Structure formats: C-alpha cells, structure tokens
Amino acid sequence: MQLDGALADLLALVHTYGVVDPDIAHRVTVSPAAALPEHDETWPYDLGALQNPRDASVLLLFGSMDDRPATFDRTIVPKELDILLTQRSLALRNHPGQVSFPGGGQEPADDDATVCAVRETQEETGVDPTGIVPIGQLPTLPLPISNFRVTPVVGWWQHPNEMITTEEATRVFRVPVGDLVDPKLRVTAVATDRSHKQRYGTPAFTVGGTLVWGFTAMILDRVLELLGWAEPWDPRYIIDITNWDATKPVPAAIFDHEHNARDFTGRR
Known part of the structure; x- marks a missing residue:
C-alpha cells in the first residue's frame, strides 16, 4: 500500500462510519476507496451516559x-x-499528563466540529491550518469522566510545518502508524478505581517513549481495526497504571493469563 492507498482507506472509513468533508474532493486527489473489511461491531464504544x-x-x-x-x-x-499526538500538561484539570490527540472544547465562534479541531490543533501545537486537509468527521463519542461529547475529526497533513509546545501540550510528536500496529508495542493498561473498587482496562500502545492509553488509545484501536490495518496482539500483557506517574518511565508489562480480551471499558 502506498500513501495514496492509505488516504483512500481513511476516506472510506469516514464515508462508511461518519460524514465526509464536502471540500476534500477539491483539495486532494485520491484513488477510489476500496471497501473496508466487514465488522460485526459498530464504530463507537459505549462509555456511558x-x-x-x-x-x-x-x-x-x-x-x-x-x-x-x-x-x-x-x-x-x-x-x-504517521499520526500527530500530544502530551497534556500536568497542570490541566482534565486528563493531566496523558497522551492525546490535539483538540478541545468547542467555542461559540466554531462553525462545526472540524473548525474546532483544527483551531485547537493550531493553538496547542503550532500546526498551520492551511496545511491540513479535513477528510471528515467520525461519530461523536461520550467521555463521561470529563463530561465531554467528543467528535473525532480525521485530517491529512498535506503541508507539514514545524511544531511547538505550549502550556496545554508540553510535548508534541509524530508516531509512525506502522509502530502502532506492531503487536510487540501493544498492551492493556489497567487501573483500579479505589472509590468504587473497580478494575478497568483500555487498549494501550507503548510508542514514542511513553504510554498511549484511555480514550485516545480506544479510538486508535478501533480505527486501526476498522481500517483493516490492525495486527493480532495479546491483550493479556498488562501494564498497571493505578499509581503510575506520567513523568516516569513506562512500567514493564506483566503477562496475566486470566485477563479477558473483552474487558475494555464499555466495549460492546
């Protein structure tokens, strides 16, 4: 697969599960999108009301x-x-220290979810919005822990520019997508909620010298799977992040033969 094939797959993903940006046909030329692999499950995770x-x-x-x-x-x-990721500042109220996609809350001046995503990306990373080609929007997902209704927007960085760090994003980096599908770099991140005495887990990726887990990793996991790019991996390799400090090295994974591959929070 060449890059134009990857772009065609991304366009097919948005066409199948979301809404394609009406301007993409005028801004970039791609080969006809092939049909995506069939899946029994729907796009979103059910993360609660x-x-x-x-x-x-x-x-x-x-x-x-x-x-x-x-x-x-x-x-x-x-x-x-590759795909662009950021590490959130430890000073932020929501999800401090976590690796995430650039983005944030919609403002009154934002015409839609795409405008919001591009604006937030520019503010957090210095990416020039004129170099971004929006492909479209995927279905909105609930994020109960911070009470956001999040729309993932898929974009193509046609003209990359130098990135910067900001008060919100203390690290901005690009990760090869091929490394995200490497089974050796995939684990399950688990944590224990002491107040409710519940153990929960999410897919996770040990890439870029850090751990990508939680909401961002769940979206990545689902996107790779729906695109047909994912490789088989063993979710019984566990990293317990209950007491992990995001400024410290990522803990080593431990094999847990009793872990259920379907234990991801809200996975249908």
Whole structure:
C-alpha cells in the first residue's frame, strides 16, 4: 500500500462510519476507496451516559514522516505514514499528563466540529491550518469522566510545518502508524478505581517513549481495526497504571493469563 492507498482507506472509513468533508474532493486527489473489511461491531464504544455535556473535537491528523519511518515492516501500512499526538500538561484539570490527540472544547465562534479541531490543533501545537486537509468527521463519542461529547475529526497533513509546545501540550510528536500496529508495542493498561473498587482496562500502545492509553488509545484501536490495518496482539500483557506517574518511565508489562480480551471499558 502506498500513501495514496492509505488516504483512500481513511476516506472510506469516514464515508462508511461518519460524514465526509464536502471540500476534500477539491483539495486532494485520491484513488477510489476500496471497501473496508466487514465488522460485526459498530464504530463507537459505549462509555456511558452524560449529563449536560460540552461538545468537543479531536483531530486525528495523518501525514507522511520520511525522516523516521516505522520499524515494524510486517504490515500493509506505509512505513512513512504517521499520526500527530500530544502530551497534556500536568497542570490541566482534565486528563493531566496523558497522551492525546490535539483538540478541545468547542467555542461559540466554531462553525462545526472540524473548525474546532483544527483551531485547537493550531493553538496547542503550532500546526498551520492551511496545511491540513479535513477528510471528515467520525461519530461523536461520550467521555463521561470529563463530561465531554467528543467528535473525532480525521485530517491529512498535506503541508507539514514545524511544531511547538505550549502550556496545554508540553510535548508534541509524530508516531509512525506502522509502530502502532506492531503487536510487540501493544498492551492493556489497567487501573483500579479505589472509590468504587473497580478494575478497568483500555487498549494501550507503548510508542514514542511513553504510554498511549484511555480514550485516545480506544479510538486508535478501533480505527486501526476498522481500517483493516490492525495486527493480532495479546491483550493479556498488562501494564498497571493505578499509581503510575506520567513523568516516569513506562512500567514493564506483566503477562496475566486470566485477563479477558473483552474487558475494555464499555466495549460492546
């Protein structure tokens, strides 16, 4: 698969499960999108009900990173294909220290979820919005822990520029998508909610010198699966993040033969 094939797959993903941006046909040329693999499950995770939520958007910004290609080569994903991630400041109220897609709450001046996602990405990372081609929006997902209703927006970074760090994003980095599908870099992150004495888990990725887990990892996991890019991996390799400090090295994974692959929070 070449980059134009990956772009066609992303367009097919949005066409199948979401809403394609009406301007993409005028801004980028792609080969006809092939049919995606069939799946028994629907796009979203069921993460629970919300009470008077605030609308928000995140940007899944894919592009080509020629200077640091993926090391995992047993995949159909182009080695130079990458995605933009940020590490949230420890000073933030919501999800401090976590790795996430750039994004945030919608403002009154934002015409729609795409405008919000691009604006937030520029504010957090310095990415020039004129270099972004919006592909479209995926279905909105609830994020009960912070009471947001989040719309994932898929974009193509046609003209990359130098990134910056900000008060909100203390680290901004690009991760090869091929590394995200590497089974050796995939684990399950688990934590114990002491107040409710419940143990919960999410898919996770040990990439970029850190751990991608939670809501962001759940979206990545689902997108890779629906695109047909995911490789089989063993969710019984566990990293317990209950007491983990995001400024510290990622703990080593431990094999838990009793862990159920379907234990992800809200997984249908």
